[in-house]
Amino acid sequence: MSATTKNRVVSRASANVRGTARPPFWTTRRRDVLTGYLFIAPQLAGVLLFVLVPVGLAIWYSLNDWNVFTGKQTFVGAEHYTALASDPQLPSVLLATAIFSGGVVILNITLGLLIAVLLNRRFRGATLFRTLFFSPVVVSVVAWTLVWGFLLQDNGGINGMLATIGIEGPNWLQHGDTAMLSVIITQVVRSVGVNMVLFLSALQGVPSQLYEAARMDGAGSRTIFTRITLPLISPTLLLTAIITIVGALQSFAQIAVLTGGGPELSTTVLVYYVFQQAFEFNDIGYGSTLALMLLSFVMLLTLLQWQLRRKWVFHEQ
Amino acid sequence: MINARKALGALALTAIVGLSAACSGTAAETSGPAELRMTVWTSNEAQLKLLNSIGDAYRADHPDVSKITFESLPFADYNTTLTTQIAGGNAPDLAWMGDLSKDLIASDALVGLTDKLKATDGWQYDDLLGSVTAEYSRNGTLYAYPFSNSPFALYVNTDLLAKAGQKIDPATLTWDQVAAAGAAVHEKTGKAGFVIRDFDYKSWNVLATVWTGFGAAAWSQDGKTCTFASPEMQKAFSFLHDAAFTSKAMPSPGTTADFFAGDAAFTIAQVSRASLLTGSFKFGLHPLPTGPAGKYAVLGQAGVGVLTSSKHQSQALDFLAYLTNPSNAEKLAQFFPPPRKSLLTGAKLAANNKTLSAEQLQSVVVDQLPNAVTLPNHTSPAEIAQKGKTALDAMWKADADIPAVLRSVCAAIEPILAK
Amino acid sequence: MSSESLNSLARRVLLVVALGVLAIPFVVPTIWMVAASVKPLPEIFASPPSLWTDHPTLSAYSEAFTxxxxxxxxxxxxxxxxxxxxxxxxxxxxxxxxxxxxxxxxxxxxxxxxxxxxxxxxxxxxxxxxxxxxxxxxxxxxxxxxxxxxxxxxxxxxxxxxxxxxxxxxxxxxxxxxxxxxxxxxxxxxxxxxxxxxxxxxxxxxxxxxxxxxxxxxxxxxxxxxxxxxxxxxxxxxxxxxxxxxxxxxxxxxxxxxxxxxxxxxxxxxxxxxxxxxxxx
The missing domain is CATH 1.10.3720.10 (MetI-like)
Incomplete structure (x- = not known):
């Protein structure tokens, strides 16, 4: 097989060498272009079929009412969009979404950076700690959340531990504020390992001469961090911020397993609300409308971050 | 627009089918004998064995049915799963149903059963108890056979009561006495007083086992008006709130206490839960305590029906008539309290029950069924449950404004009731 | 010079202790899960919580498969x-x-x-x-x-x-x-x-x-x-x-x-x- 291919290549090459009047149609350039399209075809088809077409369909669904039991659909125009304005639950849902995503991003980036900076001091045991901090990343989300659910019960392990040092812990999952705190912490502890590793490798990429030079100029460690380290790892910071926030906006399993969106609506984030409307209340039209709103948030945030990146990030190739 | 959508759909479809054709080995629908599938939520081996044996016996006489599968779906999200199956064009032929029944009946997704059952020789339609068929009927037609009618009862851990020095008289027991004894048990042993099983500060509809005794109801008979803010309901919730936060007779939110593991003095649960008793403590089983509104009974029901989307409707209907005929109904009665008057005697029910005596079954099942009310049931059950729960969450704080919370429940669910 | 190395040793110990405390929520849940899975049911919510049980059982494991x-x-x-x-x-x-x-x-x-x-x-x-x-x-x-x-x-x-x-x-x-x-x-x-x-x-x-x-x-x-x-x-x-x-x-x-x-x-x-x-x- 490969022999015949080679022969063909050789014969074609020799045809070129002979320099006949008409140049062959399949020049290297043309072949390259075709290969390029062929190479990206599966990925492009996947995105078209499983992302863009569904988004188009979602727009259509948002203009219709469906009865899932009978499959009947009626065109209702912009009704679901006006319903957004009068949905009494939506403001709480948006607030919960903002607190959750904001909380996760801030805590995740800060904690990830803190651990990375500490581990970057290269001491004995650093690898062990890196393994420990990373380990929740490979633990199944549902299993991880289930276990935290046990530990966060009023008579569960966390309050038991707190009791041994004389603190009476709150009833974590039963009050809005502590429930939100619980889902944020559960999510951050599970996933911060990824950002930690990315930050670590970014920190190790900072040339040590820069530090030495700064120290010679008499800069303190805080100045070095804010004037040298932070600017140099800012591309990593921004990229991880985007990935973390898009991930936070999509956190479904954590909420579904830990709080079911409660108490009241305190942890009902938009993603969970979409699921409830579409698959529990069977209101596919309204569910699609909410989903499109979620999509516009993600798009807006990304655009915003891209603009920031232009202004703020120092070295961009 | 429609054309564009169709075109997109077709494009998508071709691509998916193209991608899958190579690998998927699923056989196409074949004509010939019918294969029936029935979804159930039990995964209990004995129950599935009985169902399968009835299915096998039916097939022996009916060559037009080649296979009957009982697919057991997880109880926790049975409704969502069944709905997804129906919406996904993968509906079963027959299905068990709980509070999804009203939605299914309202959208004409169920086949009327009355004519077929009346026409079946020896089926004895008049044997059905009127009080248990109402939930599954519309305009005089029955849409699901209520195979399980399990009243709620009071389970008592008599060992725990004795340990705390408490005595109760089941004949005259009131809710106040249960709360007092429960609070005393909690005080003295640290175990829980009374637990409304499965409530867990989420599934509020089981609280009907309490509020019915106070003369309250979630909504009016026709299901159109919310009655959550009534004075009776306020009294019922004052009682529950007091038990959770003042007397501590009921475990507070976020505390886990399992009666059947010996963690509580009382529990309200369906009679069918008696199978969870392990014999590690002495127990008593009594009708629900008397409330301010007098004696009352509440039951949880399950029905089985045929879906209109079934490709083999007539075979499915015929199998349902067989599954529920008097002799099979008697077999099913060992697990599920039956809807047939002829089977509803303490002795008959006790014949197949290892945990409970004839007297117990007579008093907690047979005597209760004729006047029992069902748990609140309405169309859009998931939405009502969630909106109601969201509003009720404000109740479970020590300083809750009970009347205001109850009004907010009505505000939350009334738009759904009115649909 | 020696006071400086003592200082750096103290800093190092402090660093390890701080990381150790920080690591608790990352590690304990997994250990607790494994420990609780071999406990008899009533002990899972026992107070005070413990990672140890005197009556380990694998019955939950076989139950998972049945x-x-x-x-x-x-x-x-x-x-x-x-x-x-x-x-x-x-x-x-x-x-x-x-x-x-x-x-x-x-x-x-x-x-x-x-x-x-x-x-x-x-x-x-x-x-x-x-x-x-x-x-x-x-x-x-x-x-x-x-x-x-x-x-x-x-x-x-x-x-x-x-x-x-x-x-x-x-x-x-x-x-x-x-x-x-x-x-x-x-x-x-x-x-x-x-x-x-x-x-x-x-x-x-x-x-x-x-x-x-x-x-x-x-x-x-x-x-x-x-x-x-x-x-x-x-x-x-x-x-x-x-x-x-x-x-x-x-x-x-x-x-x-x-x-x-x-x-x-x-x-x-x-x-x-x-x-x-x-x-x-």
Whole structure:
């Protein structure tokens, strides 16, 4: 097989060498272009079929009412969009979404950076700690959340531990504020390992001469961090911020397993609300409308971050 | 627009089918004998064995049915799963149903059963108890056979009561006495007083086992008006709130206490839960305590029906008539309290029950069924449950404004009731 | 001088202690899960909490297999995750290579189109996808889980990682390949892919974990217990009346977590370094 291919290549090459009047149609350039399209075809088809077409369909669904039991659909125009304005639950849902995503991003980036900076001091045991901090990343989300659910019960392990040092812990999952705190912490502890590793490798990429030079100029460690380290790892910071926030906006399993969106609506984030409307209340039209709103948030945030990146990030190739 | 959508759909479809054709080995629908599938939520081996044996016996006489599968779906999200199956064009032929029944009946997704059952020789339609068929009927037609009618009862851990020095008289027991004894048990042993099983500060509809005794109801008979803010309901919730936060007779939110593991003095649960008793403590089983509104009974029901989307409707209907005929109904009665008057005697029910005596079954099942009310049931059950729960969450704080919370429940669910 | 070294020793001890305290929430839940899974039911909520039990039992482990077709569900999760990873590796390294090294008209625009796939949350597309797969007769099969994960958002992230990696490769390598008579496919397969091991392992890890953790999709697409995947199965350990089966659930969770955790600990260097070189920086 490969022999015949080679022969063909050789014969074609020799045809070129002979320099006949008409140049062959399949020049290297043309072949390259075709290969390029062929190479990206599966990925492009996947995105078209499983992302863009569904988004188009979602727009259509948002203009219709469906009865899932009978499959009947009626065109209702912009009704679901006006319903957004009068949905009494939506403001709480948006607030919960903002607190959750904001909380996760801030805590995740800060904690990830803190651990990375500490581990970057290269001491004995650093690898062990890196393994420990990373380990929740490979633990199944549902299993991880289930276990935290046990530990966060009023008579569960966390309050038991707190009791041994004389603190009476709150009833974590039963009050809005502590429930939100619980889902944020559960999510951050599970996933911060990824950002930690990315930050670590970014920190190790900072040339040590820069530090030495700064120290010679008499800069303190805080100045070095804010004037040298932070600017140099800012591309990593921004990229991880985007990935973390898009991930936070999509956190479904954590909420579904830990709080079911409660108490009241305190942890009902938009993603969970979409699921409830579409698959529990069977209101596919309204569910699609909410989903499109979620999509516009993600798009807006990304655009915003891209603009920031232009202004703020120092070295961009 | 429609054309564009169709075109997109077709494009998508071709691509998916193209991608899958190579690998998927699923056989196409074949004509010939019918294969029936029935979804159930039990995964209990004995129950599935009985169902399968009835299915096998039916097939022996009916060559037009080649296979009957009982697919057991997880109880926790049975409704969502069944709905997804129906919406996904993968509906079963027959299905068990709980509070999804009203939605299914309202959208004409169920086949009327009355004519077929009346026409079946020896089926004895008049044997059905009127009080248990109402939930599954519309305009005089029955849409699901209520195979399980399990009243709620009071389970008592008599060992725990004795340990705390408490005595109760089941004949005259009131809710106040249960709360007092429960609070005393909690005080003295640290175990829980009374637990409304499965409530867990989420599934509020089981609280009907309490509020019915106070003369309250979630909504009016026709299901159109919310009655959550009534004075009776306020009294019922004052009682529950007091038990959770003042007397501590009921475990507070976020505390886990399992009666059947010996963690509580009382529990309200369906009679069918008696199978969870392990014999590690002495127990008593009594009708629900008397409330301010007098004696009352509440039951949880399950029905089985045929879906209109079934490709083999007539075979499915015929199998349902067989599954529920008097002799099979008697077999099913060992697990599920039956809807047939002829089977509803303490002795008959006790014949197949290892945990409970004839007297117990007579008093907690047979005597209760004729006047029992069902748990609140309405169309859009998931939405009502969630909106109601969201509003009720404000109740479970020590300083809750009970009347205001109850009004907010009505505000939350009334738009759904009115649909 | 000696006071300074004492100072640095104290700092070092302080650092280790601080990290140790910080590590508690990262480590204790997993240990607690394993410990609780062998406890008799009433002890799980015993107060004060303890990691030790005098009556260890494995009954919850056998219960996990009899209550649900757990072995089957385990197999489902493993084979789906492996298949998805394999497809993603091929698709993303092809696309990443093309976007990085081949110049063709519209490349930048198409790359942006592909990147959009990363931004659309799966909750937006799941309802329409459900309808599409319904028409294709693929509801209650594993196809939606395989196809969407292997070709949509998770694969886009992979393509991005691969592109970042290939962009950094020196052009001389390709020149050398071309002189040897290799075409584009040859250069991709013989030269670039073997060099891309760190990026490929990052892609493999991320993709495997994404597929392994899928929860919304199986919840929506799968309705028969023998087709369930692990995350979905874990939340279904409730008895016939909705009561939770705590210890069985914990035993199943332990079985889900431990193998992956062990693989990670054994190969942690490759894991972490693969990720560090993913180009996501």
């Amino acid at each position: 209550f649900q077709p757990f072995a089957r569900q385990y197999f489902n999760s493993v084979y789906i995750a492996l298949l998805v990873t394999l497809i993603t590796l091929v698709v993303s390294s092809l696309a990443g290579y093309a976007f990085a090294r081949i110049r063709f008209p519209g490349a930048n625009a198409l790359f942006v189109v592909v990147l959009i796939g990363l931004l659309v949350p799966s909750e937006v597309t799941i309802v329409p996808l459900f309808q599409m797969f319904k028409r294709a007769g693929m509801i209650n099969t594993h196809w939606p889980l395989i196809l969407v994960t292997a070709l949509a958002a998770p694969c886009v992230l992979a393509t991005f990682i691969m592109r970042q990696f290939f962009i950094a490769l020196p052009a001389e390598l390709e020149e050398a390949g071309r002189l040897e008579g290799l075409g584009r496919p040859g250069i991709w397969w013989r030269i670039c892919v073997p060099l891309a091991k760190p990026a490929l392992s990052a892609v493999a890890i991320l993709t495997f974990l994404t597929s392994w953790n899928l929860y919304l999709e199986p919840t929506v697409y799968l309705t028969s217990p023998e087709l369930f995947t692990l995350p979905q199965a874990l939340t279904r350990f409730t008895d016939a009346y909705g009561g939770e089966m705590w210890n069985t659930q914990l035993a199943a969770a332990t079985m889900t977590v431990l193998p992956v955790l062990i693989v990670f600990i054994v190969a942690q260097r490759q894991f972490v370094e693969g990720l560090a070189h993913s180009g996501l920086k």
